[in-house]
Amino acid sequence: MPPNLPTYTQGPAPAISCWKCRHFATSWDPALPYQCKLLGFKSRMLPCMQVQQLDGRPCQGFEPKPAKAIAKVSGNRQ
Numbered sequence: 001m002p003p004n005l006p007t008y009t010q011g012p013a014p015a016i017s018c019w020k021c022r023h024f025a026t027s028w029d030p031a032l033p034y035q036c037k038l039l040g041f042k043s044r045m046l047p048c049m050q051v052q053q054l055d056g057r058p059c060q061g062f063e064p065k066p067a068k069a070i071a072k073v074s075g076n077r078q
Contacts, residue, residue: 016062018046023061036061 018024023038024047032042036051038061043050051059 016048016058018048020064021048021059021061022063022065038063 018034018036021036023036025035025037026033027035027042029042032044034044034046035042036047039047039051041047041050045053048059048062051057
């Protein structure tokens with residue numbers, strides 16, 4: 001038997017939220033208010049939920065939105 005090696009267990013995957021994805025957008029269509037620009041579809045439910053329901057896996061195209069740039073305040077200049 002091999003020596004006692006540390007085991008690494010994966011914790012639960014972080015929840016994917018369309019609201020935090022750079023490809024998510026809302027549409028003006030009241031019947032299909034949410035859209036995924038990467039996968040190119042609109043849906044009545046959040047696209048990440050639609051993908052999970054149809055594919056059985058979390059969305060593979062999730063990319064977090066870029067961090068907002070901090071606006072410089074002109075009063076702080078010397």
